[in-house]
């Protein structure tokens with residue numbers, strides 16, 4: 001599933017309905033060129049009180065010498081890389097400049113594989129200051145921006161330990177990149193040493209796995225394994241594995257650390273619920289085997305407590321479930337000559353009322369709905385993929401009959417495209433096809449907001465009315481939604497650090513503001529502020545005490561400890577202080593990240609181009 005393509009369908013900066021924003025839009029000539037952030041920006045933000053403690057930065061006297069880096073390279077067996085931006089091939093200021101390679105990049109930039117397989121690229125280059133993008137003009141600037149300074153291309157735990165020890169000793173910022181999918185840029189950072197797990201891609205089929213915790217078939221995957229390879233393994237062995245939607249999202253990295261929603265999660269539990277064992281290098285450099293009996297506290301925390309926090313996961317072992325067939329259905333309805341706004345919203349309301357039944361069925365329904373711009377603005381509800389695991393088409397039809405009956409009563413005739421698939425893999429390929437996109441169609445700049453909606457919001461009539469009216473109001477403001485409907489209770493016997501708000505939720509939804517690369521800093525701040533301080537609070541107002549999914553959320557959530565971790569936060573923080581008292585591992589809004597911030601980011605919100613500092617009060 002291609003999140004940013006979907007997001008761009010939804011919004012494309014549809015904030016214009018708010019008057020102050022439209023005036024800004026009207027004068028939206030970029031005030032910065034494309035590489036609007038100078039890596040070595042001298043802008044000082046005196047925004048914190050207290051004593052400041054910073055990581056060293058290239059150019060500092062304390063920055064490790066070339067000889068010291070060379071020594072690290074020796075220790076890691078020659079696996080140290082000085083990364084070159086992927087798009088350097090488009091810029092004559094780099095020796096890598098190559099017009100033919102640039103052309104290829106322009107045509108394929110939206111294909112995730114390219115950037116996933118690159119040591120320092122991420123999927124949302126905004127967080128690197130968009131400092132080096134493909135371009136038809138070779139004289140446009142290209143700098144490394146918020147990319148790491150060095151990368152260790154790890155394949156062994158010993159290399160990871162060496163990288164951690166070096167970062168700690170030299171006070172260098174440490175980051176972890178797996179696939180670079182993080183939608184908030186948590187796998188990049190200027191002046192850092194990066195542990196790149198992409199090549200830890202071993203997969204082991206364990207048909208007779210047996211411990212006191214779980215006996216049955218299992219699969220062990222290395223830290224770098226991606227979903228495509230994972231699901232193919234399941235297909236090859238006639239089983240079903242729980243994982244996410246997009247073929248290039250990692251299995252063992254940020255996805256499982258954050259909880260992990262899945263098309264089969266309604267049947268088998270969330271991604272992290274299926275982990276039976278892990279291995280990880282802890283911040284003190286020790287490689288440990290984490291099982292429910294040997295390390296119960298780590299076992300609890302590594303499943304839901306967040307990435308880049310307690311160390312580097314090197315492998316996970318997950319349950320394999322029986323093979324299941326899948327029905328996938330796709331359909332949509334929009335306002336038009338025969339469908340008034342009122343009819344559209346009545347149909348939407350009928351959908352909200354049917355949500356508990358969909359969740360109970362174990363399905364994952366993933367519609368988006370949006371305001372369509374144009375001469376006669378309208379609304380569209382697009383069921384991109386209704387994923388019904390272990391169901392035939394007729395079982396799916398029976399589940400949805402009451403809803404479609406109501407649409408018929410409203411005069412809406414909605415053709416459905418339903419297909420039956422013998423296995424999970426083939427259903428998943430139908431529901432979440434790989435996205436191929438050239439650079440020009442790529443919309444990578446998004447400010448995401450999200451919220452978990454308790455099931456009661458769709459059952460209690462007063463709550464339902466508030467939910468319906470709020471979603472309608474937000475859509476009227478020009479925002480659309482991605483709207484995952486699913487049940488998420490903890491499977492029997494499973495206790496982990498997944499956000500408790502997930503457990504009684506029936507819906508997880510996302511909204512986003514987007515902007516074009518090159519948009520002014522002021523405008524980007526305006527869009528981000530609108531999401532953070534106008535839209536997300538509207539969602540919170542109807543879901544008090546609930547939370548958001550840390551992997552797909554507003555990175556600037558004011559009360560992120562509560563929203564992303566809920567009641568688990570104090571327990572996770574205690575473990576963080578024990579395992580990583582020096583905060584060698586950092587990510588924005590990760591456990592224990594209080595007080596840390598990026599200095600000299602050029603004023604661009606959340607961009608990772610500056611030095612990492614902490615205010616010690």
Ligand SMILES: Cc1cc2nc3c(=O)[nH]c(=O)nc-3n(C[C@H](O)[C@H](O)[C@H](O)COP(=O)(O)OP(=O)(O)OC[C@H]3O[C@@H](n4cnc5c(N)ncnc54)[C@H](O)[C@@H]3O)c2cc1C
Nearest residue numbers: 003178179180181182244245250253254255261307308313
């Ligand atoms: C197109 C798209 C589709 C998505 N679909 C889904 C989905 O179906 N379900 C879902 O739940 N989420 C989904 N997500 C969100 C996804 O879970 C997060 O982006 C997640 O952080 C990706 O993890 P990664 O390891 O692949 O990416 P990265 O960006 O490489 O890493 C993400 C975070 O985890 C840390 N990390 C990575 N590897 C390790 C490791 N081995 N040990 C410790 N920390 C590590 C990184 O430092 C970073 O903080 C999607 C995102 C995108 C962009």
Ligand SMILES: *[C@@H]1O[C@H](CO)[C@@H](O)[C@H](O)[C@H]1NC(C)=O
Nearest residue numbers: 045046047048049050051615
């Ligand atoms: C620093 O603290 C002082 C006194 O509490 C306060 O007046 C000032 O606004 C603070 N400055 C910043 C940048 O927060």
Ligand SMILES: *[C@@H]1O[C@H](CO)[C@@H](O)[C@H](O)[C@H]1NC(C)=O
Nearest residue numbers: 073074077078079080081082
């Ligand atoms: C690390 O060593 C290898 C092998 O000797 C070499 O190819 C590579 O360029 C070195 N990396 C750096 C950053 O110097």
Ligand SMILES: *[C@@H]1O[C@H](CO)[C@@H](O)[C@H](O)[C@H]1NC(C)=O
Nearest residue numbers: 079081118119153154155199
């Ligand atoms: C990373 O290491 C793997 C395994 O040693 C190797 O195959 C690959 O070429 C390396 N990648 C880069 C970019 O150096």
Ligand SMILES: *[C@@H]1O[C@H](CO)[C@@H](O)[C@H](O)[C@H]1NC(C)=O
Nearest residue numbers: 205206207208209210216217
């Ligand atoms: C798993 O157990 C079965 C039945 O006991 C046995 O036939 C098979 O060889 C075992 N497989 C492996 C890989 O050990």
Ligand SMILES: *[C@@H]1O[C@H](CO)[C@@H](O)[C@H](O)[C@H]1NC(C)=O
Nearest residue numbers: 282283284285286288578579
């Ligand atoms: C690292 O921390 C773990 C967990 O606290 C501990 O078991 C291990 O002994 C430590 N290793 C070292 C080398 O201190």
Ligand SMILES: *[C@@H]1O[C@H](CO)[C@@H](O)[C@H](O)[C@H]1NC(C)=O
Nearest residue numbers: 335336337338339411412413
């Ligand atoms: C609208 O309804 C009329 C009468 O039923 C029908 O002929 C026409 O095809 C419909 N138009 C659309 C766009 O559905």
Ligand SMILES: *[C@@H]1O[C@H](CO)[C@@H](O)[C@H](O)[C@H]1NC(C)=O
Nearest residue numbers: 340341371376377378379476
């Ligand atoms: C339907 O809603 C859109 C978007 O809010 C609005 O622009 C349009 O005027 C409405 N149509 C009617 C007939 O009210």
Ligand SMILES: *[C@@H]1O[C@H](CO)[C@@H](O)[C@H](O)[C@H]1NC(C)=O
Nearest residue numbers: 006009332333380382383384
């Ligand atoms: C619905 O979404 C899918 C997937 O993004 C897209 O291919 C399709 O064109 C959309 N349908 C409409 C009517 O917009």
Ligand SMILES: *[C@@H]1O[C@H](CO)[C@@H](O)[C@H](O)[C@H]1NC(C)=O
Nearest residue numbers: 267268321322324389390391
């Ligand atoms: C799938 O459905 C079959 C029969 O309909 C049932 O026996 C089986 O338990 C179901 N599997 C799961 C995981 O729900």
Ligand SMILES: *[C@@H]1O[C@H](CO)[C@@H](O)[C@H](O)[C@H]1NC(C)=O
Nearest residue numbers: 460461462463464465466468
């Ligand atoms: C919910 O809204 C509907 C339609 O506007 C209204 O008829 C109903 O009385 C409301 N119910 C509650 C409990 O507020």
Ligand SMILES: *[C@@H]1O[C@H](CO)[C@@H](O)[C@H](O)[C@H]1NC(C)=O
Nearest residue numbers: 465466467468469470473538
């Ligand atoms: C939605 O907007 C209408 C019109 O501005 C307002 O009266 C109503 O209170 C809003 N409802 C909610 C739940 O925000």
